[in-house]
Structures are given as structure tokens and as C-alpha cells.
Amino acid sequence: xxxxxxxxxxxxxxxxxxxxxxxxxxxxxxxxxxxxxxxxxxxxxxxxxxxxxxxxxxxxxxxxxxxxxxxxxxxxxxxxxxxxxxxxxxxxxxxxxxxxxxxxxxxxxxxxxxxxxxxxxxxxxxxxxxxxxxxxxxxxxxxxxxxxxxxxxxxxxxxxxxxxxxxxxxxxxxxxxxxxxxxxxxxxxxxxxxxxxxxxxxxxxxxxxxxxxxxxxxxxxxxxxxxxxxxxxxxxxxxxxxxxxxxxxxxxxxxxxxxxxxxxxxxxxxxxxxxxxxxxxxxxxxxxxxxxxxxxxxxxxxxxxxxxxxxxxxxxxxxxxxxxxxxxxxxxxxxxxxxxxxxxxxxxxxxxxxxxxxxxxxxxxxxxxxxxxxxxxxxxxxxxxxxxxxxxxxxxxxxxxxxxxxxxxxxxxxxxxxxxxxxxxxxxxxxxxxxxxxxxxxxxxxxxxxxxxxxxxxxxxxxxxxxxxxxxxxxxxxxxxxxxxxxxxxxxxxxxxxxxxxxxxxxxxxxxxxxxxxxxxxxxxxxxxxxxxxxxxxxxxxxxxxxx
Numbered sequence: 001x002x003x004x005x006x007x008x009x010x011x012x013x014x015x016x017x018x019x020x021x022x023x024x025x026x027x028x029x030x031x032x033x034x035x036x037x038x039x040x041x042x043x044x045x046x047x048x049x050x051x052x053x054x055x056x057x058x059x060x061x062x063x064x065x066x067x068x069x070x071x072x073x074x075x076x077x078x079x080x081x082x083x084x085x086x087x088x089x090x091x092x093x094x095x096x097x098x099x100x101x102x103x104x105x106x107x108x109x110x111x112x113x114x115x116x117x118x119x120x121x122x123x124x125x126x127x128x129x130x131x132x133x134x135x136x137x138x139x140x141x142x143x144x145x146x147x148x149x150x151x152x153x154x155x156x157x158x159x160x161x162x163x164x165x166x167x168x169x170x171x172x173x174x175x176x177x178x179x180x181x182x183x184x185x186x187x188x189x190x191x192x193x194x195x196x197x198x199x200x201x202x203x204x205x206x207x208x209x210x211x212x213x214x215x216x217x218x219x220x221x222x223x224x225x226x227x228x229x230x231x232x233x234x235x236x237x238x239x240x241x242x243x244x245x246x247x248x249x250x251x252x253x254x255x256x257x258x259x260x261x262x263x264x265x266x267x268x269x270x271x272x273x274x275x276x277x278x279x280x281x282x283x284x285x286x287x288x289x290x291x292x293x294x295x296x297x298x299x300x301x302x303x304x305x306x307x308x309x310x311x312x313x314x315x316x317x318x319x320x321x322x323x324x325x326x327x328x329x330x331x332x333x334x335x336x337x338x339x340x341x342x343x344x345x346x347x348x349x350x351x352x353x354x355x356x357x358x359x360x361x362x363x364x365x366x367x368x369x370x371x372x373x374x375x376x377x378x379x380x381x382x383x384x385x386x387x388x389x390x391x392x393x394x395x396x397x398x399x400x401x402x403x404x405x406x407x408x409x410x411x412x413x414x415x416x417x418x419x420x421x422x423x424x425x426x427x428x429x430x431x432x433x434x435x436x437x438x439x440x441x442x443x444x445x446x447x448x449x450x451x452x453x454x455x456x457x458x459x460x461x462x463x464x465x466x467x468x469x470x471x472x473x474x475x476x477x478x479x480x481x482x483x484x485x486x487x488x489x490x491x492x493x494x495x496x497x498x499x500x501x502x503x504x505x506x507x508x509x510x511x512x513x514x515x516x517x518x519x520x521x522x523x524x525x526x527x528x529x530x531x532x533x534x535x536x537x538x539x540x541x542x543x544x545x546x547x548x
Contacts, residue, residue: 033063073361077438122150134270191238257399
């Protein structure tokens with residue numbers, strides 16, 4: 001029977017084979033769009049050298065600018081630290097004020113907790129990874145002083161595998177550590193190799209530690225201490241049966257969303273992959289433009305034998321028996337060539353902006369023409385483009401943000417950082433609703449139909465009053481509030497609204513009865529007076545006035 005370490009090594013080998021097909025493309029994307037990202041070297045010591053070499057070869061940084069715009073737009077639009085982007089809800093709590101307050105207190109505590117950690121920085125880094133490489137990965141672990149620490153990974157540092165539900169449920173990663181960090185994390189369990197480095201006081205030498213996170217095959221919910229997720233650390237240079245630490249997690253501690261997927265692919269497809277041809281051509285055209293300008297400014301010249309020109313401004317070169325006709329330019333680059341190459345460069349930039357969605361997030365800045373830039377026009381353009389981002393927003397919500405909220409809630413709950421759960425919610429599952437800018441804009445795509453329907457019915461009621469009976473006003477208000485992102489506490493339930501209407505109708509009836517009371521009283525007094533008036537024949541005036 002294989003040990004845990006042997007099973008991890010075997011699985012890591014197969015996961016490495018799957019990732020190999022993506023590495024060359026990832027490396028090129030990083031070179032043209034973000035040289036600071038991606039790790040494909042076996043050692044950390046050359047990362048800075050590789051980045052400097054890539055930067056020196058980069059002739060046009062527009063790819064960096066475009067994907068930075070995409071990263072910032074996704075960050076601000078989906079999980080901004082400066083505005084609410086999620087709410088907690090539970091079914092059947094419309095009239096439960098205690099539940100509403102508890103959920104509101106939990107939200108406030110979670111926002112404060114996340115703001116005190118490095119989580120928001122990791123979320124932003126993840127959006128960059130998704131846009132460039134199609135897949136991101138991040139691990140959120142408990143921390144005794146910071147509460148939680150997010151380890152954002154870049155392409156080349158991790159491997160993932162899929163569950164039978166076609167979502168990532170396994171992550172293996174390489175954790176570069178210094179010798180001091182390894183000894184501080186694992187104590188006496190470190191390998192002899194690390195221990196020897198520590199004894200020599202070589203504390204800052206980098207060493208590789210591997211970390212596996214996967215569903216635990218030994219999980220038993222009825223067994224105390226059993227956890228559904230297993231965590232294994234090991235040193236690749238140590239004994240093949242030895243591990244540094246085996247632990248577990250109560251909830252999934254990592255997320256690995258994909259931008260888009262094709263079939264059953266493990267890793268995602270990204271705007272960076274789709275932009276790669278334009279990114280390559282942009283660098284080639286930029287090189288040609290620079291060469292053309294150099295040829296125009298300092299063209300190749302022909303001179304007599306023995307004459308050497310410095311080609312520097314302000315220098316004087318003396319030579320006997322040479323006239324100006326003997327020094328000439330055999331071929332002059334046409335000045336139109338620079339403009340032609342510039343047009344090709346602009347075309348590449350526009351392609352990159354479109355494929356990276358940078359034009360969407362710069363819709364106002366880059367709006368063309370002199371037409372009025374009113375709110376309705378901008379909203380219409382954004383709604384049209386947001387239909388392309390819709391699947392990505394949904395995938396990010398399902399594969400990333402829900403995992404983040406679940407993990408943060410679990411860490412805070414175990415740490416006693418959340419208020420006590422009310423009895424009415426003890427057995428209720430908590431749901432997460434996202435209210436970020438992009439999510440709300442996606443929902444608001446259909447809000448115009450609601451407004452047009454209400455206006456149509458309102459106009460129709462002027463000629464046909466019965467048309468209003470066809471409109472379910474309560475459902476329309478609920479749907480409009482949901483799409484507009486109105487807080488749940490802003491709208492009461494349909495049942496509560498019905499009770500308010502019934503009470504209002506009752507009060508109206510009582511007011512009408514009170515208004516009619518004086519007239520009724522006067523009628524009663526008049527009838528009594530007529531009945532008491534004797535007409536002399538033994539009958540009252542009231543009896544004579546009544547028909548026989």
C-alpha cells in the first residue's frame with residue numbers, strides 16, 4: 001500500500017503532464033503582457049534576471065496597459081474594498097427582525113475582517129491571472145495574528161485537478177521558502193538537507209517545499225476531528241515516505257476559477273491567449289517603426305574609400321579631394337512608411353483592447369465621435385458589451401467569490417469573530433447574493449423592459465381602466481428592486497404589504513363611517529320628532545307620511 005507521500009508524488013507527476021501543454025503559451029503571454037508574472041524556472045534565483053530580460057525586449061507596453069485596465073476593472077466591478085459586493089440572506093426571514101440584524105452584523109464583521117488582511121490584494125492579483133492565463137489560484141489559510149493570509153499564486157507555481165462535478169477540487173503547489181521559514185513552519189520535521197543548511201547559518205537560502213490540498217479520502221463526518229479537506233507538505237529532497245506535515249481544513253481553502261473553458265479542459269482559456277497574435281504583431285510592428293525612423297534620421301550613406309564619418313551632430317570631419325556629390329544616400333526610406341506602420345500599430349492596439357475587454361472598462365474615456373455622452377447612451381453601450389462578460393461574471397461568482405465567502409465565514413466562526421447565531425437561524429442555510437457593480441449592471445440589462453411595460457400599461461389605462469388589473473404590481477416592484485440592487489430590507493414582503501393595505505382599507509371605512517355619523521344622527525332625530533307629533537286622530541305625523 002502506498003504512503004501519503006507516494007500517492008502525492010504519483011498524482012503530481014500526472015498533473016505536471018497535463019499542464020505541460022499550456023506552459024509555452026503562458027510564457028509568451030507573460031513576456032508580451034506582464035513580464036513580472038509566471039514561474040517556469042526550477043529555482044527562484046533567476047526570476048529577477050528573467051524579468052529584466054523580458055522587459056528589455058518589450059518594445060511597446062500597450063499589452064501591459066490593456067490587461068492592467070482589465071484587472072482594475074474586474075477588481076472594482078466585482079469585489080471592491082470600497083463598496084459592498086455581497087450580502088447574506090436566508091429564506092423565509094422577511095418578518096424576522098432579529099435575523100436581519102444578525103445577518104447585517106455578520107456582513108459588517110466580514111467586511112472589516114477582510115479589509116485587515118491581504119485578501120483584497122490577492123483578489124486583484126487573481127483577476128490579472130485569469131485575464132492573462134485563463135486560470136488563477138489562491139490559498140487562504142488561518143493566521144494567529146493577522147486572522148488569515150491569502151497566498152496568491154501565479155502561472156507555473158501550481159497544478160490543479162478536477163472533480164466529477166467539473167470544478168477544481170485539487171491544488172498542488174510549489175512553496176519556495178527560506179531555510180529559516182521552513183524551520184519555523186515545520187520545526188524538527190524538516191529534512192536533513194534543510195537542517196544542515198540551518199546549522200551552517202545559511203538561513204536565507206531558498207528551498208522548495210511542496211503542498212497538496214485535496215478532498216480527504218478518509219473523511220468521516222461522524223468521527224471527531226475528521227476534516228473533509230487534506231493538506232500535505234513535503235520536501236522533494238527528503239525520504240520518499242516522509243512528509244513535513246499532514247493537516248486538514250473544514251472548508252475548501254483555495255479557489256481556482258477559470259475565465260472560460262472548452263469541453264473538459266482542466267485549465268481555462270483567457271483573453272491573453274486570444275490576444276497573443278496581436279501582442280506578437282504589435283512588438284514586430286513597433287520594431288519596424290523604430291527601424292524605419294532610424295533609417296530616416298540616420299540613413300545608410302556611401303562615401304569614398306578612406307572617408308569615415310562620425311554621424312554625430314556638430315562634428316566636423318576633414319578630408320582632401322572629396323566633394324559633396326561623393327557622399328550620398330543610396331536609398332531613402334519614404335516618410336509615408338512611418339505613418340503606414342503607425343496605422344498597423346493602432347490596429348493591433350485596438351484588437352488588444354477589444355480582446356482584453358479594456359475598451360469596455362474605458363468606454364467613457366475612449367468614446368469616439370462628438371455625440372452627446374449622456375447616461376442613457378453610455379448605459380446602452382455598456383449593456384451591449386456586458387452580455388459578453390456575463391458568463392465570466394457568473395463563473396467568477398461560482399468558482400471564486402462563493403468559495404472566498406465560505407472560507408472567510410468559517411475562519412471567523414471558529415475564531416469567535418461573529419455574533420452568536422439566533423435560535424431561529426440555527427438550522428437555516430445561509431445564501432450569498434452578490435451586489436457588485438458588474439453584477440448589478442448585468443442584472444439591469446433587463447430593467448428597461450420593466451420600465452417600458454409599466455409605462456405602456458399606465459398609458460393604456462387612460463383609455464381602458466381595466467388594463468391595470470393585468471399588472472402584478474408587487475411582483476414588478478420586487479423584480480425591479482432585485483435588478484436595481486436595492487437592499488433587501490428596503491422592500492417588505494408581499495404578505496406584509498397586503499396586511500398594510502387591509503389595515504389602510506379598514507381605516508378608510510372607519511373614517512367614512514365617522515364622516516356619515518352626523519347625518520345619520522340628524523335623520524334619527526327627525527324621525528323621532530315626526531313619530532312624537534300627534535295629528536289629532538290618534539296617529540303620528542310619521543305614520544301618515546308612510547305609505548299604506
